[in-house]
Amino acid sequence: MHDFVIIIPAYNEAGRLRHTIRGIQAVADAPIVVVNDGSLDGTAQEARDTGATVLDLPFNLGYGAALQTGYRYALKEGYVRAVQMDADGQHDPVSIPILLKDVQTGTVDVVIGSRFLGESDYRPPLIRKIGMVLFRNIASFLTGQKITDPTSGFQALNLRAMQFYASDAYPVDFPDADVLIMLHRSGMRFKEVPVRMHQSPKKISMHSGIVPLYYLFKMVLSIFVTLLREKYPQEEA
């Protein structure tokens, strides 16, 4: 059995998903599970055609909850490590082994691929950029380690971290810097490694319109209440 699984949440990604999955299959010999988040297009069929496992959510739950579905699946199937990637192809699969390395050796629980540590052609829009700079500073301060890219959805996890992502404590509503602070406060270790990321080909990103403002508010509130909670919470079943 393979010891890790690749989790891809996908919402209306038909046309891009095939290319993304083929790209992964070309460099990594691992099972791929696509969580189809209530897509209205041919996302699920496209994923099935590539041979990936497809989990169909009955309606759109949003990125975090779709991701969490992937982790619940992975734990159920007995995987002890997982890599999460975006469906739009912005994460370069050649970085997968780099991400997995420190999770496999057990030095950290989560490895995050940062687009700002290495060479990158990623240019975020202004309000996004403000949020990124703000939260990476807050997260760096609160966790006592330098964080450059808390938004990155390109991550590798060990079993302990997978259990946290699958638990009810995981903030499914825009998981971001607050997750890193939660990880830190529950005694888990994480690190960033440089990865290549491509500009997302999508015209409308997940953060557009009024959403960035809500995102700012949610993140501030989420981080604040995280600090009010118990530091090493009891594991909930």
Added chain:
Amino acid sequence: MTAQLKILSVFIGVSLFIYIIEMVRRRKLREEYAWVWLLTGLLIVVLSIWYDLLLYMSNLLGGIYPSALLFFFGLLFLLFISLHQSIKISKLTDDLKKLAQELALQRYEKK
């Protein structure tokens, strides 16, 4: 308080009370939520009939207008009930998420 207003507010309070009971009887409203509304209906009736109580309370708070006190109570109640509902909605959203995830996992297993 004029007699007309008194009649009107007693009528509103009693109608609300009857309507809530009827909704519970038809199982369109859960008992869990009904008590707050029943209490409201009752309070409207009591305060309309027993005007002295309202006067007494407004004097207690420094001689404000009894009608202003009624508005204040009304606002407070609306605040309370919408917060209560937000909390319920949050829980329902969470339950719904879990249910959808579980369905996706079960559907996969069946294949």
